Structure formats: structure tokens, C-alpha cells
Amino acid sequence: MTEAGQGHLSLPDSGRSLTPEPCTLVIFGGSGDLARRKLVPALYNLFLDGTLPSNFAVLGIGRKSLSDEDFRAGTREGIIAYSRQRLADQPWAEFERHLFYLSGGIEDPQSYEAIKTRLEKIEAEHSLPGHRLFYLAIPPASYASACEGLQRAGLVRPPDHAGPFCRVIVEKPIGRDLESARQINALVGRVFDESQIFRIDHYLGKETVQNIMVLRFANSIFEPIWNHKYIDHVQITVSEAEGVGTRAAYYEGTGALRDMVQNHLLQLLCLVAMEPPYSLDPDVVRNARIDVLRSLRPIAGKGVERFTVRAQYSSGKFPGPRRLLLHPINEFLVRGQYQQDKDRGVEVPGYRHEPGVPPDSTTETYVAIKLFLENWRWAGVPFYLRTGKAMAKRATEVAVQFKDIPQILFNANPAAPQAPNVLTLRIQPEEGMSLRIISKVPGTKAQTNPVEMNFRYGDAFGAPSPEAYERLLLDVMAGDASLFMRRDAVEASWAWITPILNGWGTYGTKWLPEYSAGSWGPVEADRLIQNDGREWRTL
Ligand code: BG6
Numbered sequence: 001m002t003e004a005g006q007g008h009l010s011l012p013d014s015g016r017s018l019t020p021e022p023c024t025l026v027i028f029g030g031s032g033d034l035a036r037r038k039l040v041p042a043l044y045n046l047f048l049d050g051t052l053p054s055n056f057a058v059l060g061i062g063r064k065s066l067s068d069e070d071f072r073a074g075t076r077e078g079i080i081a082y083s084r085q086r087l088a089d090q091p092w093a094e095f096e097r098h099l100f101y102l103s104g105g106i107e108d109p110q111s112y113e114a115i116k117t118r119l120e121k122i123e124a125e126h127s128l129p130g131h132r133l134f135y136l137a138i139p140p141a142s143y144a145s146a147c148e149g150l151q152r153a154g155l156v157r158p159p160d161h162a163g164p165f166c167r168v169i170v171e172k173p174i175g176r177d178l179e180s181a182r183q184i185n186a187l188v189g190r191v192f193d194e195s196q197i198f199r200i201d202h203y204l205g206k207e208t209v210q211n212i213m214v215l216r217f218a219n220s221i222f223e224p225i226w227n228h229k230y231i232d233h234v235q236i237t238v239s240e241a242e243g244v245g246t247r248a249a250y251y252e253g254t255g256a257l258r259d260m261v262q263n264h265l266l267q268l269l270c271l272v273a274m275e276p277p278y279s280l281d282p283d284v285v286r287n288a289r290i291d292v293l294r295s296l297r298p299i300a301g302k303g304v305e306r307f308t309v310r311a312q313y314s315s316g317k318f319p320g321p322r323r324l325l326l327h328p329i330n331e332f333l334v335r336g337q338y339q340q341d342k343d344r345g346v347e348v349p350g351y352r353h354e355p356g357v358p359p360d361s362t363t364e365t366y367v368a369i370k371l372f373l374e375n376w377r378w379a380g381v382p383f384y385l386r387t388g389k390a391m392a393k394r395a396t397e398v399a400v401q402f403k404d405i406p407q408i409l410f411n412a413n414p415a416a417p418q419a420p421n422v423l424t425l426r427i428q429p430e431e432g433m434s435l436r437i438i439s440k441v442p443g444t445k446a447q448t449n450p451v452e453m454n455f456r457y458g459d460a461f462g463a464p465s466p467e468a469y470e471r472l473l474l475d476v477m478a479g480d481a482s483l484f485m486r487r488d489a490v491e492a493s494w495a496w497i498t499p500i501l502n503g504w505g506t507y508g509t510k511w512l513p514e515y516s517a518g519s520w521g522p523v524e525a526d527r528l529i530q531n532d533g534r535e536w537r538t539l
Contacts, residue, residue, distance in 0.1 A: 020477030022055035029137030030060020036078035042469035071101030112153035130164035205468030248356030304503025310364035316517030348517035
């Protein structure tokens, strides 16, 4: 896509001018976890909300031998377990008529002929115009087979083709490092044009993440102070209460840096730190985001030890099951994988004792990083990022801490300094925003105290936010790429992450602190920030 773009598109509903087109979504990995937990439930919610195009079809492709009825039954269970809105008989009966399944191996060239035939049949029977979305919900090792198979069967149309559109949706992980990311991008790019490729980072689809741009650029009060003159530092936290659960096969050998930082945390950073784009054109916004990645000061060599901490969780106990139950998916409690006791809390084994994890694993489940952006806006402002599994609480937030006021007036006592102003953007749960300010305590004394000004999405707007995949699927149907990762952005983030991975490789197993499951991370991460005279926020 060119920067000249196609006018003003998307972003939180204002100005949204593209509408989702009637189409068929072909899901490679149709019987897999992502389809069952996220994709089909997202479609079902869009269907209930009346935002899906009136005419659509889903064709799941998978190795498992299933009939359409089996696929629909599996999908139904997925919706019961994971959907934002409850399954109701009448709409489900209507919805399931749009679901189909075809068994076939991705490596088998014959599968693609079968897909073609089936697609044409579905499209004819359902009066669909032939727009197609191919969702690669499969391991990257199979991307080449899928893309080439589609091409050989004549299922890939060029973007300038006058007829129906053809788009591909690519899931993470896009690579393990810069080199492998480039390879994946190159092989998908050999078959599809960049304008047809939609790379998902589901964090960009979260309502509260989109609101970061609105907050910054639709209000006049933030932009003037959003820089190194007023901001002391920024903390970005994505803490997860769940351990690795049943995902060891994927997570082992991936680790928190690749799984969370390379994509989700860096994208949060981009939105917090980007310059104001001059329009909402997808490529203008994406250019502004990528500039942040390109301004990252490299962390390499000895800097890796100085600016990063990696760690792995050891066994521990959560104070009680209640807060875990707040998580909508909450898989491991449902499956009874961990012992829970109403009074004593939940016992979580150490990562190395989780099912499927080798006892000598050196995969990190926690990362903390201190980073700087080399540009005029952010010169000298540290950004502290942390993410981990099996932590004390599920909470994602961006906290912008403003500079201390001078030590005069109400802040004159060095032994009892005033708490600084902090603007907190709560991404999840309890989505909202709060601003800590100092206020006078009522009474005759000149006493002050910090207070919070609080905005909660739920209170302000009532309606629950759509899930990230709902928004993202709709955007692909509409051809709006704003919330998707462009090839250069994926590679820019890997270019910054790869030297950190290399640095860790040099340290081998020697340097992998532990933290107890249910805690806030290792003491080494506390030191990383305390050495600068600062503290991690308690969430
Ligand atoms: C995924 C990671 O991308 O994001 C998971 O692979 C992680 O390990 C998940 O649990 C977190 O997403 P969310 O939306 O629950 O914060």
C-alpha cells in the first residue's frame, strides 16, 4: 500500500467509512484452538450484534476428519465456553447454517482442489460474491504449503483484479528472530501482495488499546505535556495470572520476550510514544507507529544484562481463587489442573514441573526491560516494560508518571515527598483510566493527600466492549489495515528484539532468576527500576 492511501478510514468508530463485505472465511486450522476459542465465537458475537455482512460463510479446513455437523457441534461448545455473549438457540440455528468443514492436509496438494470446489459450491448455494479471506491459524512451518497450495489451485487473485477480493490473515508467531521473520514475510509475500496481507496482533484490536490514540489526539490537554519535559517515566505492564497451562508445546522454546514483548508490549509502546499522525489513513498511522520502533535505542552486548531481566516462575500459591476466576477463559481452573482450595488459595507448580515442560527448561516466563527512545520527544525518558505468566494478578496497564514538583510549598519536606501525578490507562480488566492528583485533606490543617480521578468504561458506556478478534475480523472484511502489522513493522520489532535474544543466548542457563508463582516477579526486576530511584507500580 502506498502512503497516499485511500482517504480517511477507520479507527474508533468516528469516520469509519468502509463496510464489511459479504465473504467466505476459510480457516486453515479450522478444528484448532484459535478457531474454537476466538475466531468463531467472535463471528458469532458479530452476528448477534448485527454487524456481520448479511451474507457470509465459514469454511474450516483441518486434518481431523469431521462432517459439517461435527464442526458445528464443536463450534457450539466453543461458543458456550468462550463467547462474550451467551449462546441462544434461535440465533445459533441461523448462524450454524453458515458453517462448513472440509478435512484435508495442508501439505497435500489435492486439498486445494477440494477447497476450490467446495468454495465454489458454498458461494453458489449462498449467493456469495466470491470475496475470500484465508486465515492461517496454523504453525508458520506450514505457511509455505498453504500459500503455494492456494496459488497453484488458482485461489489467489491479484489485488488489482477487478473481481472479488482475496486476502490472507497471518497469526503470530511471525518468526523467532529477524531472519526467520524475514523468511516468513518473504514466502507469504511471494504469493500475496502486501495490501492483501493482514498480520494480526490482537492487542491492537482491544478497545482500550485503540483508545490510547483517541485519548492522546482527541483531547487537547494531554499532547502539550506528553514529552520529556513533563514525563518522568512510563511503565507498561502486562501481567497474567495464568501459568503456561496446556500450551507448553508452543511456549517452551518461545518464552515471554517472543510471545509478548516483540508484539503486544512494543505495540502498546508505539501507541503511547508515537507522533500525532496527520490522518487516520491506515498507512499514515502505521508509519507513525513504526517510527517509534525505529527510534528504539538498541540493547545489545553488555547492555542486555544492564537493561533486561528474564526469569522463570517457581512453584507458588495464589492468595485465593477468586481473582483468577475473573478471567473469562480461566482454562486451568476449569480443567482442574491446579489444586484449589477456597481458603488456602491455588497451588501452582513451577514452570519446569508444568505438563510438557522439560525439567531443565531455560525458557523465560517473565521479562522486564528498561528502554529509551532516541528522539526529541522522549530524550532521556525511561520506559519500563514488564510481562510475566503466573503473576499475582491479571492486569494490563500503561502508567505515565509525571515529574516531581519542586520541593517547596506542599512538597517542602524531603522526608515525606508528595506522590507524583500518574495517568494510568487500564487496558484490562476494569478497563478505564485514572489520574492521580494531590488534593487538600478537608480540615483546618494544610494537609495533602493523593486522590484518584477515575473513569471506567463500564460505567461511562454501559455496553461491554467487543473482543479484539471481533473488531479485527470485521476490519479484514472491510479491507481496513490500520490495526494490522505491516511487514516493515514486524521486521523492525524483531531487529530490536534479536540482539536481546542473542545476549541471553550468550549468558546461557547461568542467568535465569526465579520468581514464585503468584508474586510480582523476581527481585532482579525490582533492582532494575530501584537502581534508578523508582518503583514498579503495585497493581
Ligand atoms: C497471546 C500469547 O498472544 O496473548 C499468550 O501467546 C498470552 O501467551 C495472550 O496469554 C494474552 O492475551 P490477552 O488478550 O489475554 O491479554
